[in-house]
Each structure stands twice: as C-alpha cells, then as structure tokens.
Amino acid sequence: MAKRAAQFPDPAEWDALRALAASIRARTLSKLPALLEALEARCSANGIRVHWAETVDDANQIVLGILRAHGATRLVKGKSMVSEEMHLNDFLEENGVESLESDLGEYIIQLDGETPSHIIMPAIHKSRQQIARLFGEKIRGAEYTEDVDALTATARRVLRRKFFEAEAGISGVNIAVAETGTLLLVENEGNGRMSTHVPPVHIALMGIEKVVEKLEDVAPILTVLTRSATGQPVSTYLNLIGGPRGPGEKDGPAEVHLVILDNGRSRIFADEEVAATLRCIRCGACMNHCPVYTRVGGHAYEAVYPGPIGSILTPQTEGLAGRHDLPHASSLCHACVEVCPVKIPITQILVTLRKESARAAPEFKVKGAGGGRDRLEDLAWAGWRMAHVSPLLYKAMGLSLRVLGPFLKGGAGPLRAWTQARTMPRRAPRTLHDFAREKGLPDA
Amino acid sequence: MTAGKPEAVYFFGTCVVDLFFPEAGLGGIELLQREGVRVVFPRGQTCCAQPAFNCGYHEEARAVARAQMALFPKPLPVVVPSGSCAGMMKHHYPDLFEGTPEHAMAVAFASRVHELTQFLVDVLGVRLTDRGGKTTVTWHSSCHGLREMGLETEPKALLAQLSNVTVVPLERERECCGFGGTFSVRYPDISAAMVADKIADVASTGAPTVLSADAACLLNIGGALEKAGAAARPMHLAEFLWQRTRER
Amino acid sequence: MPDARERILGRLRAVKPSAAPASDFSVVEAKTWSPAARLERLRAAMVAVRTEFLDATAESWPETVRAFLVTQGARRVAYGPGTAAGRLLAAACARAGAPALVPYDRPVEALKTTLFDDVDAGFTTVRSAIADTGTLVLWPSPEEPRLLSLVPPLHVALLSAATIRDTLLSVLRDEGWARGLPPNVVLVSGPSKTADIEQTLAYGVHGPKRLVVVLV
Numbered sequence: 001m002a003k004r005a006a007q008f009p010d011p012a013e014w015d016a017l018r019a020l021a022a023s024i025r026a027r028t029l030s031k032l033p034a035l036l037e038a039l040e041a042r043c044s045a046n047g048i049r050v051h052w053a054e055t056v057d058d059a060n061q062i063v064l065g066i067l068r069a070h071g072a073t074r075l076v077k078g079k080s081m082v083s084e085e086m087h088l089n090d091f092l093e094e095n096g097v098e099s100l101e102s103d104l105g106e107y108i109i110q111l112d113g114e115t116p117s118h119i120i121m122p123a124i125h126k127s128r129q130q131i132a133r134l135f136g137e138k139i140r141g142a143e144y145t146e147d148v149d150a151l152t153a154t155a156r157r158v159l160r161r162k163f164f165e166a167e168a169g170i171s172g173v174n175i176a177v178a179e180t181g182t183l184l185l186v187e188n189e190g191n192g193r194m195s196t197h198v199p200p201v202h203i204a205l206m207g208i209e210k211v212v213e214k215l216e217d218v219a220p221i222l223t224v225l226t227r228s229a230t231g232q233p234v235s236t237y238l239n240l241i242g243g244p245r246g247p248g249e250k251d252g253p254a255e256v257h258l259v260i261l262d263n264g265r266s267r268i269f270a271d272e273e274v275a276a277t278l279r280c281i282r283c284g285a286c287m288n289h290c291p292v293y294t295r296v297g298g299h300a301y302e303a304v305y306p307g308p309i310g311s312i313l314t315p316q317t318e319g320l321a322g323r324h325d326l327p328h329a330s331s332l333c334h335a336c337v338e339v340c341p342v343k344i345p346i347t348q349i350l351v352t353l354r355k356e357s358a359r360a361a362p363e364f365k366v367k368g369a370g371g372g373r374d375r376l377e378d379l380a381w382a383g384w385r386m387a388h389v390s391p392l393l394y395k396a397m398g399l400s401l402r403v404l405g406p407f408l409k410g411g412a413g414p415l416r417a418w419t420q421a422r423t424m425p426r427r428a429p430r431t432l433h434d435f436a437r438e439k440g441l442p443d444a
Numbered sequence: 445m446t447a448g449k450p451e452a453v454y455f456f457g458t459c460v461v462d463l464f465f466p467e468a469g470l471g472g473i474e475l476l477q478r479e480g481v482r483v484v485f486p487r488g489q490t491c492c493a494q495p496a497f498n499c500g501y502h503e504e505a506r507a508v509a510r511a512q513m514a515l516f517p518k519p520l521p522v523v524v525p526s527g528s529c530a531g532m533m534k535h536h537y538p539d540l541f542e543g544t545p546e547h548a549m550a551v552a553f554a555s556r557v558h559e560l561t562q563f564l565v566d567v568l569g570v571r572l573t574d575r576g577g578k579t580t581v582t583w584h585s586s587c588h589g590l591r592e593m594g595l596e597t598e599p600k601a602l603l604a605q606l607s608n609v610t611v612v613p614l615e616r617e618r619e620c621c622g623f624g625g626t627f628s629v630r631y632p633d634i635s636a637a638m639v640a641d642k643i644a645d646v647a648s649t650g651a652p653t654v655l656s657a658d659a660a661c662l663l664n665i666g667g668a669l670e671k672a673g674a675a676a677r678p679m680h681l682a683e684f685l686w687q688r689t690r691e692r
Numbered sequence: 693m694p695d696a697r698e699r700i701l702g703r704l705r706a707v708k709p710s711a712a713p714a715s716d717f718s719v720v721e722a723k724t725w726s727p728a729a730r731l732e733r734l735r736a737a738m739v740a741v742r743t744e745f746l747d748a749t750a751e752s753w754p755e756t757v758r759a760f761l762v763t764q765g766a767r768r769v770a771y772g773p774g775t776a777a778g779r780l781l782a783a784a785c786a787r788a789g790a791p792a793l794v795p796y797d798r799p800v801e802a803l804k805t806t807l808f809d810d811v812d813a814g815f816t817t818v819r820s821a822i823a824d825t826g827t828l829v830l831w832p833s834p835e836e837p838r839l840l841s842l843v844p845p846l847h848v849a850l851l852s853a854a855t856i857r858d859t860l861l862s863v864l865r866d867e868g869w870a871r872g873l874p875p876n877v878v879l880v881s882g883p884s885k886t887a888d889i890e891q892t893l894a895y896g897v898h899g900p901k902r903l904v905v906v907l908v
Contacts, residue, residue: 013719016716016719017719017720020716020717020720022713023713023714026712026713027712027715029712030709030710030711030712032704032709033701033704036701036704037701047875052696052697052700054696054699054700058696102898103888104886104888104889104897105888108888108889121887121891122888123889124891126889126890127890128890128892148889148894149894149895151889151894152886152889152894152896152897153896156896156897160808160898163898164804164808179870180869180870180872180873188884188886188897189884189897189898189899190842190884190897190898190899191897191898193842193898193899194898197839197842197876198800198839208700208704214870215869216865216870217715218860218864219720219860219864220719220720220861222860223720230887233737233824234825234827234881235881236741236880236881236882236884236885236899237878237880237881237884237899238879239878240873240876240878240879242875242876242877243875244875245875246874249833249834249837249838249875250796250797250799250800250803250834250837251799251800251838252837252838252875252876260700262696262700262703266703267703269703269704269707269709270707275709291619291620291622291638292631295634295637295638328626328630328631329631330624330627331587331620331622331625331627332498332587332588332624332625332627333591333624334587334588334590334591335591335620337591338591351498353500354499354500355501355502356500357500358499358501377499381496381504384495384496385504385507385508387490388459388490388491388508388511389507391489391490398462398463401463413629414626414629417628417629417630417632418628418629418632419671420632420633420636421635421639421640421667421671422668422670422671423667423670423671425464425663425667426464427463427464428463428464428465428466428467430466431466432462432466432470433462433487434466435466435470436457436469436473436485436487437487439473441455441483441484441485442482442483442484442485443485443487444518
C-alpha cells in the first residue's frame with residue numbers, strides 16, 4: 001500500500017490519471033462489439049488466428065484442438081487469470097498435456113498443487129522456508145536453501161530447459177489494441193517473452209473486455225496498472241505482439257492464436273447497473289487496500305478472482321445462487337473505490353448484487369437473482385420497515401429496547417456474533433426525541 | 445456550499461444517535477442554536493434507511509425513506525450528525541427513487557442534506573472557545589464520512605480550534621473499524637479482527653477518548669473497548685465540542 | 693467457431709451502452725523535459741533497477757564494448773551482423789581477437805542450443821528510449837532477432853542519447869506507431885526481476901540477469 005501511495009504523490013495528477021484511465025475503459029465499453037470486430041480484423045490481417053469461446057469449456061476445447069493439431073504435449077505458460085477461470089492446467093493434464101507455469105509465483109504454487117491467492121502476487125501467502133522446502137523436495141538436484149537469490153537461480157535453471165523444449169506457449173493479454181491488432185503483455189521476469197517467442201506456437205487468452213480503441217490509450221492504462229499493481233512506475237518488459245514470425249525474421253512463433261472468451265461477461269455488459277465491472281484492468285489495487293482481503297487472504301474467497309473485484313465478478317459469472325455470500329463479505333468501507341484506477345463503483349455494485357440476491361424480480365438481470373433469498377431475513381426487514389415507517393411503532397420499539405435491554409445477552413444468532421468482541425449497546429435513558437420535546441424544539 | 449447563514453435548519457438525528465448517543469444530537473443542536481440558527485426537529489423522524497439499503501432490501505428502504513422526506517418539506521438545510529446517514533440521504537436517495545414518481549423530490553431533498561461538521565465549518569464558519577482543561581483525544585475518520593462525504597479537514601479544523609485539546613493521530617486512522625452494519629454479525633470473525641486492530645491502535649495513542657462523527661462506529665469501537673476492559677472511551681464529536689465550549 | 697462469434701457479438705450489439713466521457717490526455721502530455729534532463733531521468737530510473745551504464749562516443753563505443761565484454765568474461769557474444777552497429781562491433785572484435793562473435797543470421801532452429809547454452813552475451817541496437825520511465829525501445833527485425841535481448845544472460849544495448857524521448861505516449865505518437873508495427877516490439881526497463889518470494893526483490897529470473905546500456 002505504501003509503495004503504491006509513493007507512486008502517486010500528487011493528488012491532482014492521480015485524479016487526472018484516474019479520470020483519463022476511466023474514460024478510456026468506459027470508451028471501450030461504449031463501443032465494445034465494434035472494437036472486437038476491428039481487433040479481429042487487424043489481428044487476422046497480421047497473421048494472428050482469432051477464435052471465439054462462449055464458455056470456459058469451449059475455450060479449453062479450442063486450446064486443446066490447436067495443441068493436438070501440432071502434436072504438442074509440453075507447453076509453458078505465462079500468467080493468465082483467464083486460464084485460471086478455465087482451470088486450463090487441470091484440463092490439459094487430464095488430456096495428456098504438460099502445462100508448466102513459468103511465472104515464478106505461479107511456478108511455486110503449481111509445484112505445491114495450489115491455486116493463486118492474489119492476482120498479481122500468486123504466492124504471496126508462502127514463506128521463504130515453505131518455498132525452500134518445496135524446491136528441496138520437488139526439484140531434482142536442488143538443495144535446501146532459504147537464500148532468495150539461490151531459489152530464484154534454481155527456478156531459472158529448471159524453467160530455462162522447459163522454455164527450450166516447449167512445443168507451445170500460452171499467455172494472457174493485459175491489453176489488446178483494436179486500432180493496430182496488437183496484444184500487450186506486461187511482465188518483470190521475462191517468462192512471458194520466453195513463452196511467447198521461443199515455442200513454435202503461441203496461444204493468447206483474453207476476456208472480451210480487455211481491448212482498448214487506440215494504441216495511444218495504452219500509455220495511461222499502463223501507467224496506472226504498474227503503479228497500482230506493484231508500486232513501480234513501469235514493468236521490466238512491455239511485450240507488443242503483432243503477429244507470428246514475419247518475413248525474414250529469424251525467431252518468433254510460426255503461429256499465433258488469440259482466444260477471446262465470454263464466460264458471462266456479455267451478460268454483465270448488458271446490465272448498466274453492473275457493466276462497469278468490465279472496466280477492470282486487473283491491477284490488484286482493490287485487494288491490496290481491502291481490510292477484509294488483507295486479513296483473510298485470497299484463498300478464503302474460494303474463487304479465481306479474490307478481493308473486491310472478485311466479490312463483484314464471481315457472483316456475476318457463476319451466479320448468485322452459489323455465490324450470494326461473497327457480496328456480503330464487505331463492510332462497504334469504499335477503500336477499494338478510492339484506489340481503483342478506472343473508477344469502478346465497487347461498493348455500489350456490491351449493494352446491487354445484495355439487492356438482486358435477496359429476491360428475484362423481473363427487472364433484475366444478474367445471473368441467479370433471488371439465489372440468496374432468506375425468508376427469515378425477509379421477515380426481519382419487513383418488521384424493520386414497520387417499525388420505522390410509523391413514528392408510533394418506532395417509539396414502541398425504542399421503549400421495548402429500554403425494557404428488554406438488560407435481558408439481551410449474547411444468546412444466539414446475531415447477538416452472539418456481536419458479543420464475541422463487544423458488549424451489547426445500551427439504550428440511553430432518554431432519547432434525542434425526549435430531549436427535543438423537553439427543549440420545546442419546533443416540530444415543523 | 446451555500447453562502448451565508450440560514451435562518452433555520454431541520455435536524456435529522458439518526459436512529460443510532462436517537463437511541464444510543466442522544467447527547468451527540470443534543471450537542472449538535474446546541475452548537476447550531478448558539479450560532480443563532482433556529483433548529484426544527486420533526487417528531488416523526490426515525491431512520492435514514494441505510495441498513496435496509498445496504499442489505500439490498502430496497503423496497504423496504506424506499507418506504508422508510510419516503511416517510512422521512514415527507515417530514516422535511518420546507519426548503520431548509522437538513523443537518524445530520526453522521527457521515528454515513530448524510531451520505532445515504534445525499535448520494536443514495538436519488539438512486540433509490542430513480543424511475544419512480546418521487547425521483548425529483550428525492551433529488552431536491554438530497555441537495556439540502558449536510559453533514560453536521562461540514563455545516564458548522566463550511567456554512568456557519570463557527571469559531572470555538574475551549575473552556576475545558578488539558579486533554580488528549582484521538583480521531584477515527586469513519587469510512588462513509590470520509591469517502592462518501594469527503595469529511596476529512598472539517599473535523600480536524602474544529603478540533604484545532606480547541607486550545608487545550610491535543611489530537612494524537614491513529615496510525616491507521618482511515619482504516620475501517622469493522623462495523624459495516626450486518627457485516628459485523630455475518631462475518632463476525634473478520635469484523636472482530638478489524639475492531640481489535642482499531643482499539644489496539646486507540647490504546648497505543650494513550651488518549652482517553654476516541655472521537656468520531658459517526659455513532660455507528662462508536663457503538664462498534666466503544667463496545668469493543670469496553671469488552672476488552674480498555675481505558676479509552678468513545679465520544680461523538682458533536683457531544684465533545686459542545687461539552688468543551690459551553691458556558692459553565 | 694462462427695456460431696460462438698455471432699452469438700457473442702449479437703449479445704453485445706443488442707445493448708445500447710452509455711456514452712463515455714472524453715479522454716483528456718493533458719496530464720500525460722504535460723510531462724516534458726529538456727534533452728539534458730531526459731538523459732538524467734532515464735539514467736536515474738534505470739540505475740535504480742540495477743541497469744549498468746557505459747559511457748562512450750560514436751567513435752569509441754565499439755572498442756569500449758569489446759573491452760568491457762572481455763573484462764566480464766564474455767567469451768562468446770551473439771549479435772546481428774546485418775546492422776551497421778553490428779559490423780562496427782565485429783570489426784573491433786576481429787582486430788583484437790576477442791571476444792568471439794556469434795552471428796544470429798539464420799533461423800533460431802539452427803542456433804537454439806548455441807543461443808541457450810553457449811552464448812555469454814547478446815548485443816543489440818536500440819531504436820529510441822523513454823525518459824519518463826527509464827525504458828529502451830527495442831525494435832526486433834530480420835537483422836536483429838527477438839531472442840538476442842532475451843536469452844543470453846547479459847544484454848548489451850547501444851543507445852544514442854539523441855533518441856531519448858519524454859514519455860511512452862510521445863514515442864507512440866511521434867514515431868507514428870499506429871501506422872504499423874512489426875510482429876514484435878519490446879520495451880525494456882532493466883534486467884529481469886521478481887518479488888514473488890516473500891516480496892523480496894531478486895534479479896535475473898528468466899530474462900537477462902544484467903542489462904548494460906552503452907550510451908553515446
């Protein structure tokens with residue numbers, strides 16, 4: 001959090017950058033189908049083969065089809081959250097393809113059979129001792145060492161062989177540019193370049209929303225992305241991929257494929273109350289500043305995307321029936337809203353999801369609306385409504401709190417949850433209404 | 445903000461102040477009256493409807509919000525001693541009534557809503573004289589006040605006017621106290637961890653009083669302080685300001 | 693899958709989304725420096741992430757680079773023989789007898805093992821650079837392939853100070869990138885690094901461990 005704050009020392013500059021980044025992403029959404037068509041046309045003209053997938057199953061099948069066509073069974077992967085959505089590694093494993101994560105953090109958790117706990121720093125939950133033990137146990141020829149440089153050198157050695165031998169490389173796409181048909185990849189380690197330049201086939205995976213209109217649009221987006229994600233002004237490498245190996249080129253893949261995935265995003269796009277969810281550039285700032293995420297960690301969300309963005313995206317792609325609890329795992333403190341570089345109104349969307357979870361109504365568009373319906377809670381709020389619409393009932397409620405107060409110990413349910421950490425609130429002997437009456441304040 | 449002092453204002457106490465921190469409401473009213481402003485307190489007022497709104501029960505929220513707006517018909521400022529309740533009325537009432545016949549009324553009503561501290565500083569330009577002895581306090585910023593109402597400099601400006609009061613800042617002043625309405629009982633472990641960090645922060649300042657402009661935070665922080673047997677006590681800024689500056 | 697494409701686009705086209713606010717780039721456009729300040733800023737930014745600098749002149753750089761490579765123990769150095777700079781470096785190395793230059797003048801398939809296992813350094817030119825973030829613009833071509841700046845553990849890059857521009861935005865616009873890009877462009881801002889182990893910075897992960905900028 002401090003590193004990110006140090007990257008934006010000037011509030012006026014931050015405001016202007018946010019406004020610019022938000023406008024660029026909003027512009028994307030205002031023209032999305034046209035931009036995707038333009039992207040496809042330019043990519044195709046440059047020799048990139050474009051595929052469209054409605055579901056993660058479709059996307060997995062497309063990837064497998066490409067690999068089979070080349071007889072490829074060993075591939076290296078750069079970091080891609082879309083591939084996590086697809087559970088691609090598991091799918092490929094089941095189909096006899098070795099899919100090796102090459103980003104150091106992803107490599108570590110893959111070695112340990114885990115999933116990422118953060119979208120930028122996937123192994124943030126692991127200590128160096130855990131990593132040292134893991135490498136010592138699982139990597140042939142690696143001795144136990146807790147020295148970070150030595151651990152890194154081991155990973156470099158192992159993965160270098162894999163880059164050399166890989167028959168295909170898979171990557172995500174940080175931003176795609178419709179104007180030029182360019183796929184941009186941001187990274188620090190060099191594994192992305194290795195995965196996309198060395199193997200003879202490169203497959204890039206992206207969600208339908210990850211496109212911008214013009215090449216110049218990438219400049220402000222990249223600035224806020226790297227500063228928000230890792231607190232640096234720039235990433236080590238910015239890789240602009242415009243096509244496969246060109247005429248006369250000595251290296252580069254013979255084939256480049258782009259898989260464009262929907263997986264529920266078009267449904268989000270169609271609902272203007274929640275469409276801003278798709279502005280996300282996957283910077284991670286929201287979770288880094290979330291008092292809930294920073295205490296429970298990413299795995300607690302049991303979802304591909306954790307933190308505030310995960311809490312609004314996951315229920316929308318997977319449906320509220322199974323995920324109605326996620327939007328409630330927030331105190332609505334707005335810390336995420338404050339730092340989001342593209343101004344996604346996250347808390348507003350959380351409330352919308354809570355609303356559409358509590359009941360189903362014809363105008364509710366989120367997948368699985370009413371999936372979180374709780375009859376007891378319906379009753380409670382119906383009672384609350386009565387007690388607050390009628391001044392007389394409100395007064396009666398206030399009186400009963402006074403009378404029952406001493407008996408309201410932390411017995412069960414919400415009261416018990418409250419009194420875990422706090423004493424019960426005590427109703428004041430006289431209310432503000434009482435004082436106002438005593439002071440003879442005018443009523444109207 | 446409007447220029448010049450209005451002749452009268454409405455006061456919306458909020459349900460938490462009404463039932464649990466009435467001295468905060470009283471303090472607010474006294475501070476306004478001392479500036480020569482007539483304070484109108486509609487007796488039928490209950491709750492801004494934020495609890496139902498945040499939980500997604502918007503039909504119920506609308507019913508209660510509608511009842512509140514009907515009690516404040518004149519074009520007077522509506523002053524509210526809570527950042528979250530003021531934020532609810534100012535920023536969410538218009539959305540809540542979008543597409544309904546009351547939308548225009550909600551927009552007009554929202555434009556008249558002021559948080560108390562902001563009203564005292566920006567509209568009335570109060571000057572305070574400290575009549576109390578030396579003391580230290582610490583300040584919790586309250587998320588909705590801070591991030592929805594932009595309430596940051598005004599409370600500190602008022603505290604700075606009190607010559608015998610030293611404000612010792614919290615290390616994590618702007619971090620959520622963990623209340624979040626029903627969040628505190630739906631996710632009690634996380635909420636408890638958040639409030640535990642907050643009261644540890646309060647304890648490390650050594651201040652006997654933790655101030656906030658939001659009574660809901662005070663319920664949470666105060667309840668945790670008491671359960672932990674801590675020395676510090678919670679107090680609403682309005683009550684504190686009135687106590688420090690009233691003529692003895 | 694034409695069906696999927698039409699269904700996805702069909703759903704998207706059916707929506708009437710709100711208009712977006714205009715994009716005001718002035719906060720980025722405002723970032724400009726004098727040529728001297730640009731150089732200072734670039735150097736400081738790159739040094740902060742462990743880039744090394746060798747200062748030279750247009751005449752002296754081939755010998756400076758050659759001598760540097762020898763002192764660093766780089767016995768075999770890959771380069772692009774089809775560039776003017778490549779030819780100058782080759783001439784300097786031929787005169788002195790070391791280091792041995794490995795021309796990257798054939799498809800990688802014929803050179804892969806050498807490149808991965810038997811080359812100590814790679815030499816490339818640089819098209820331009822960005823002062824704002826301390827970034828080199830590499831423009832791979834048939835003469836200077838992509839892997840030169842990626843696979844060898846030491847990357848030596850020849851930068852002319854006169855080509856340093858203010859920001860990424862100014863580079864994109866001034867050089868007219870939107871008119872057409874080669875199959876690959878890469879922007880390099882330092883040696884390879886990671887903070888994935890306990891958020892501790894470690895250098896030389898998969899890309900070059902060392903980046904040396906020869907500044908003329």
